[in-house]
Amino acid sequence: MTDNNIILQARGVTKRFPGVLANDKVDFDLKKGEIHVLLGENGAGKTTLMNILYGLYHQDEGEMLVNGVAVKVDSPNDSIALGIGMVHQHFMLVPVFTVAENVMLGDETTRRGILDRKTVSAKVKELSHQHGLDVDPEALVGQLPVGIQQRVEIVKTLYRNAQILILDEPTAVLTPQEADELFVIMRGLTARGVSIIFITHKLKEVLAVADRITVMRSGRVVGTVTPEEMNEAKLASMMVGREVILKVKKGEAEPKEKILIVENLEVQDDRGVEVVRGVSFEVREGEILGIAGVQGNGQTQLAEVLTGLRLAKKGSIFMNGKDVTGKTPRPIIEAGLAHIPEDRQRHGLVLGDTVADNLVLCTYYQPPFAKWIVIQQEAVDANARKLIEEYDVRTPSPFVLTSKLSGGNQQKVIVARELSRDVKLLIASQPTRGLDVGSIEYIHKEIIAMRDRGIGVLLISAELDEIMALSDRIAVMYRGQIVTTVDAKKATREELGLWMAGSHA
Amino acid sequence: MPEIDTKQAPQSGLSGIIKEAINSPLLVPLLAILTAMVVGGVIIAMVGGNPFAAYLGLAQGAFGSFKALSETAVWASPYIFAGLAVALAFKGGLFNIGAEGQLALGAVTSAWVGYALPDMLGITLPPILHISLTIGAGILAGALWAAIPGALKAYTGGHEVINTIMMNYIALNMVSFLLNGPMKDRTPGNVIARTPEIAESARIPIIFEGLRVHWGFVLALFIAFLAWWLLWKTTVGFEIRTVGMNPDAAKYAGINVKRTIVLTMALSGLLAGMAGAIEVTGLNYRHELGFSIGYGFDAIAIALLGKTHPLGVVLAAILFAGMRNGGTRMQFLTQIPVDIISVIQALILLFVAADAIIRYIYRIKVEEERVTLTRGWGG
């Protein structure tokens, strides 16, 4: 059983969190110089396993071997010493530090007690250039675009002589073209003997880049396969454990009146930087307009302005025939807006409050939930029971704190609250981020149902597949502007990818 | 991810009762008080006293006779109001450390209406009117004084912790100025910085002949009920609590967060002002310099001990009032200085705030929601 090529091995790793068995007797091995993809849907246990390998978590049972020798990894210091480096899904970079400071943090070079910034800068420059990852050591990380920040993360691991590189969902923040560039860099690294574990839930890139694929589901390893014997459909059913319909069932759209008209919108972010630079578009009742684009091109601020959370510098917004420019959230909601926010735990729910209260968060002051200032508790309770059943929210009772629900059910509470009102326009931002396949299917179904009921939908998502599957028309946002608007039926992935990267003049 | 089972079916029998008791929200505060008294007892022993005699004297002085109960109720009245003030602010996600200043200004304003108004108008006022105006002036002053840092937080982001503390010092300076100057009691022979006595018509009647307890205590209990009703049964309370739990989601859902913050602080100041007004109209019939010192911190301790719930605040206020009242008797009987009470109260607060320490000592596992006040710190 000795394969001299195996550089890293996990045997029987088990990890429990309160109420959840995150890893269940997981076996995993990595061969030298390979790109090994770890595939699974959100919550399958992939990140947990990697965090254990990297020393951020401790396993309850099981062992880890490097080059055939059992090792104890109690902290990142140990894993770094073993030559393991990790690039996390959410970057571990201090925005107010320079690239050099971020790279040397924890492993500082000093001269007589003072930080030796010059030496580190020089080394960073050399290292990044060597691997095709050029970065400016003196740049402030917070001001770098996301794709460059990722390079800094990789340089950080190479600075510490990583021979094993773990990449956790690295393409979530990249355009298709940038993802391709990343794959090129990865092949360059493996050619130099670096071994890579690549975590993802995106089926397309798995087949493009993997030497081997290990699929995880509900904390267990389902199997390890090679790309030659697989296709997307087979991988999907391994991931989910049943037949997965990869295409969303969608009839023809029948768009009617314009329900949202946006003209020449200009918006600044908190630092005064212009992030939306003259955007105009419209959404009709009964159609889905998808806004595609990598995060950070102004979509977040656009959604904030449309929902009344931020003031635009210039431009106008008409909803349902009314001018809602500059209005606060309440009148916009009363004019018929439903909103599924990007950050569901921060903006969408009051986690410390009950499910019932969250379900009337927008309507508590209106009859039948209130008479003058007195809350009519029976009406609130009846409403909660009705919606919990209708939307199949898994909760023991309406009076449970929302914090106790799973991510998918939390999103269902938001969906139930928003879509059960008499609404004319739905703005959905990253509605399925971090959710399991079952919940994703449910929400996609609901969005199509809304559209078929005659409601206009503005869908903002960084997942190009989601945009392409749901939208009737697609607009691409790049650097604060809409650079193209196309009919979804005619759009191709490659073309959209180019627009998203700003590659079209 | 598998669902987490949250609600367990109620269990029957003795084990069920014990389990209910262990999970009851009263347990940790009670154990905190117990632990603090044990530590206090150790300190008493260390300075040469007898802890058991001391605590006996304390209990006697607090609850041992009708007079003792009356005195405890008298002390409890302003504590209830002040504790409610801080608790209400907490529910709204705000830390009102300015209860002391709001209380002092409330007291001084009430005192002024109490002693100056009849002379100004040249007539004697019917007590109902005069008392209402007196208390009304006090709560208005308190509300205004708290609304200022509230507005600063809502519209400039200045954290209310430092601003309310600054307002305390400003209020104290203003009150010192007034009590040493324009509002000073000019009866011949008086050198103390205090207001003249308020008119008869402005004094809250006592309940029982011979005892000091007055109707203000009943008012305090009623206001506590009103606070509970406001917070959990009205739309206003819903907004206050929602902003307290998650201002981002509240804004998203259409609640006017800025307005709610100012309103919460104003209501909080209103209650603190009422504490001062009750002191003046029910207890001392005047305001004297230094009388409000310490109420601010006591109010915080009472609010936290009462778990920011109006009922808890009432119970905690009565406890603190009992300790304050019984302390003098304890000192009289056992020579232990009454300051040990402050130390015990500080320890109670420590154990309540860090209830994890209590849970560790007594091996209890209880899920608690976490208070977050550090939002918005520093801009």
Added chain:
Amino acid sequence: MDWRRFGFIFLVIAVLFGVVVAIGSKADSPVLIITSMLATTIAVATPLTLGALSGIFCERAGVVNIGIEGMMLGAAFFGWLAAIYMNTIFGFAPLPSLLIGVLFAMLSGGLFALLHAVLSVTYKVDQIIGGTVINILAVGVTGFLNRQLFFEKGSIFGGQVPHAPGVLPRIQIPFLADIPVAGRIFDQQPITIAAILLVIIAHYVLFYTPWGLRTRAVGEHPRAADTVGINVAFMRYANVVIGGMLAGLGGAYFTLESVPSFEPLMTNGRGFISLAAMIFGNWSPFGAWAASLVFGTAQALQINLQFYRPLIPDQWAFLQNSYIVGLAPYILTMLILTGIIGKTTPPAADGVPYEK
């Protein structure tokens, strides 16, 4: 520090100086007045500077510390107690007694800070509540012990406040203190001089050493620091205790350098004003020092106006009232917090307990 803030500081200090010079120049020369004010300003700014440095170390590491007031009060008491003990019971000479007092003051600050760290880092109590607990504890303990030890018959000191060993002696900086008139600026007591040196040291440590880099990382993005092997809890504990010792030194100023006695609540809000200085200085040592000087000037104004009371012209009679003049630091603090004078950015993870 940006020009708007620098300009504001300069303007306020100039105005305050100007008022005193305008009034006092009938009696003394302007140069004398200015140097006298400057000397006083530097001295009274000491507890504010040290308090602000304390806050900076704690908050740069991500722990909000509003217990600085309590730490200072406790240190003022315990440092003074130690000095008196050494002097009266053990018979030490005044200077060693006072220096031991300073040591105990710093120790006291460090211990209170340790409690704050335990509450905030290990038990993840809301840090503002924790700081308030520290303040209440300090008031209770110092009040109790003060009464118990000095006012009760039968206590160690016989129920009387013993003759204290005075205050720390002034140090004249060679050469600079010999300058005629202006020399008095360089004639200061040890803690005041230490405070200024500590500003420079703090700046150096925070921005030029690995300790400083790691501290700032832990305060901005603790998870990032964790993933490169830095022990977040240890960094927070260590910096909070350092902050506590700095606050302790600030407390020592009150009873070992300023006046030789202890009064309950004598810190009088200085710990909170330090926090405003820290915020205004944008969490940097030199910025906080500059802000402390502004507050110090307001206080020096109050002190100097006492001298020139009879010279105050009638139109400005309100200046005679110490209550009104005494309001200046507090109103100034509130004004600064409104952000009119520029926006400030706290460390990103300030006040957020770190969960793995």
